[in-house]
Amino acid sequence: MIIRGNILNVFTDEIYPGEIKIEQGIIQSIKEVDQYFTDIIVPGFIDAHAHIESSMLTPSRYAEIALKHGTTGVVCDPHEIANVLGMEGVEYMINDAKYAPLKFFFTAPSCVPATQFETNGASLDSFDVESLLKRDDFVALSEVMDYIGVINDDEELIKKIDVAKKYNKPIDGHAPLLTGEELQKYVMHGISTEHECSSKAEALEKKRLGMKIMIREGSESHMLEEMINTPSDFIVTDDLKSDDLIQGHLNIRLRKAVDLGMDPFDAIKMVTINPAEHYNLNCGSISPGKSADLVFIDNLDDFKVNRVIVNGNTIFKKQKILYRANPLPLETTLHVDFKKTEDFDVKAQNPNHKSAVVNVINVVPNTIITKKGNAKLTVDKGTIIPSVFEDVLKISVIERYGGNTISNAFISGFGIKNGAIASSVTHDSHNIIVVGTNSEYMAEATNKIIKNKGGLVAISNKEELELALPIAGLMSDKPVNEVAKTSTQLNEIVERMGCPLESPFSTLSFMALPVVPELKITDKGLFDVNENKFIDLITHEE
């Protein structure tokens, strides 16, 4: 098989007309020819760091859309599903990815569970990590989020790091704002990448220590502009929602980088040869012996993708994707009984009291942090009543792993006037979380999620909509268009319900993450992150 076009060479920063000879999916040779072509052939794009689960699509569904945009490889960390299902979840990702032409290079989750302050579905120990890292399709140890553990030489964590070293595989980092001596200790353990930099200065400090810097340009995090002139190595998405994925993948990030002034060859290397060399992938360049993963683009300004070839097979051409996913099913992972209205009631300590002062989670809009506040609420027949007027609503976390417990608290910032929203995507343990104006709506929303084996729900007095996420409560088996459309409609409904937040379900998903300040709720209760302990919901009654 021969492919012709203007070939971009990532080793010499050249473009020349040539032909590529391919046999059995492998590039055999490249020959310069004296011919005129319009398209530029570049190596297939590789996303060096992504969590597929964030798209709410299965790997095979993710492939359907990412391939259209020229992405032929993703280094992906199945951290979310591992928290739900452990090794079985990781196996699901591998198996669902297996028949997709997009190459999923997995990393072995290093921090499951993420904390001990919430109940999750599974844990991965160093033996599990070893069983993954010895496989050829596992290319690295996933981001070591527990940097405190590294700094304190946590024995089990260091074992996982040592396993990666044993198999000669890179160790990914995640240490936002870590600096100085503590950062140096983190790096000393061999952790070699960082995608959490939020400033040039942070990136430069980490680069000086030899870390490879990933510029994150995802759905919520947009770092390209800040980082454009800072030494860096990769452009990654990390977390990309389905509606953003429809707009583009690395292709539009390349366009943005070049728009911002980055040299187009440098930009392309950040999503081709750089990740290929770092993770030891047999792709990322148009050279003999590499996989024939090729993308035809119109030019180095627009990065419009005209054709995509993987392993020598054309997968996308003339605006048509030639691959259709057939996602694997998965048994329900929600081991939880249907809830009753009264499960969501918050009882006063003394039923005769008339009011109660409670701790309140104050949302800081469009961030994942919260502030600790309080409110004085009415007690009616022994039940503490939320105040819609003052935007003090109820929030509950329902343990979904068989414990059947529920914890209730109060939250301010969601602004819902009459209804509830709920989700089974709740970092990092993915219990069910629900915010609502009363217990009836909250029970109804929760039970819809249980019925759907997971998902998102919005219910108001006027309308209701649900997105089923039956794959581990994290992913749909539907194609991207359906998922994106329902997601968008859900956001519109929540906005009409009075919520001022930009991404209400995203904000909701972080309200149970007890490693980000200040006050959070897990299935085990109200957690003060700064104090690193659970606290009482009610501070005073009268």
Add this chain to the structure above:
Amino acid sequence: MIIRGNILNVFTDEIYPGEIKIEQGIIQSIKEVDQYFTDIIVPGFIDAHAHIESSMLTPSRYAEIALKHGTTGVVCDPHEIANVLGMEGVEYMINDAKYAPLKFFFTAPSCVPATQFETNGASLDSFDVESLLKRDDFVALSEVMDYIGVINDDEELIKKIDVAKKYNKPIDGHAPLLTGEELQKYVMHGISTEHECSSKAEALEKKRLGMKIMIREGSESHMLEEMINTPSDFIVTDDLKSDDLIQGHLNIRLRKAVDLGMDPFDAIKMVTINPAEHYNLNCGSISPGKSADLVFIDNLDDFKVNRVIVNGNTIFKKQKILYRANPLPLETTLHVDFKKTEDFDVKAQNPNHKSAVVNVINVVPNTIITKKGNAKLTVDKGTIIPSVFEDVLKISVIERYGGNTISNAFISGFGIKNGAIASSVTHDSHNIIVVGTNSEYMAEATNKIIKNKGGLVAISNKEELELALPIAGLMSDKPVNEVAKTSTQLNEIVERMGCPLESPFSTLSFMALPVVPELKITDKGLFDVNENKFIDLITHEE
């Protein structure tokens, strides 16, 4: 332990005053300080490709001198000793290197024996290669010189390549002038470096295919000037003689590169982080977790080395090396009987003939190639007599591996008037080779080598000198100064004997290499490289 100075950062191309905290030989952290220093601290230099045997020094002796010049790591291929002693030879190198502070990163010889047209001491099959490559101190498969074998999918050779892939270790290349489709096939097998480029164009063709380019600046090959503006990755020595090693190692190559206009940061990276990343070495940068291998230099013009630290220990300071080698002994490897004068006589086919026309090896001065010529020589009492007047001398190769055979022929170009020179360094099989004006001198020179367990000898009617190389017939156990001094004196003697060649022993060492054109002599006879067959010595008698 704290080290202070102006620290050169290979990740950001910066130099800043700082202090390096070291524990147990590992860099823990780096801190910028507000202090004035004169010296620049750079990572210890790494030679990405060298054959220690070429220095005629054992690894420990090589370390004594290379460390003074700031070289703290050498990626080295024990190809020569493997041809003599096989795995036992490789083990010798490992063991002799073991206590030297210089880090020897070994590569597993891929092409032993080099050809079937001469007798060597051992062969390394794919099982031997695997037993080496599974070790941590073996970092790559050695240069795959048999590029014809690669192109023709030689089964055993491909097995060796597959072993390297299995252990995730790079495969070094050696394919001088290979081009076009054949080169692409070579690269397709995963061979990733080239140190044989002799022109910009050759380097660019190979670079385009993704090969990493080693600029070779050794004793015989000087490519820095030619390659200065060509994309390349490493500066290497390959083969360095002891007298050159005394002058400098990578330090003087850096100086030359910068003199020629190379950016000093780029030059330094070519001997630090680039080899470290390619061969996965835990050094090459001043960053947390890496070996504290540090070199203090005066500036980025002279690269004068003031202090050398390896694993946190000062090895060289104030012009004083703080390490003394204690080379391991080795049993004789010369399994050959003392020779008699008549063994070197070339008999006419018919003792009554008066003259014979013979094929003659014509040396092309200061290259390793020869031309095929002929000469008419006198036959005296049945023996063909060399013609000193016409510079047609005798050359013999004595099999040293127990076969006790000898092959005799004629050579022109050595210009010796009265005497003989002999050597047990004879690429690639290292039999004994001798050139002389008569059989008496040749027998005497050969027997001196046998007595010395190997070495170099020059004998004339006026003087004689020998350099014993008892370690596999390739290396001395003496320090560099002694070896270099005797080598220089030997060359001076040979010059006084009438020889016009710049490096007579080097030229001599290639006269038995039957893979380089045009006419060579091995222990099995006279070999026509272009015809790929042995030919008769005598073409005609009368």
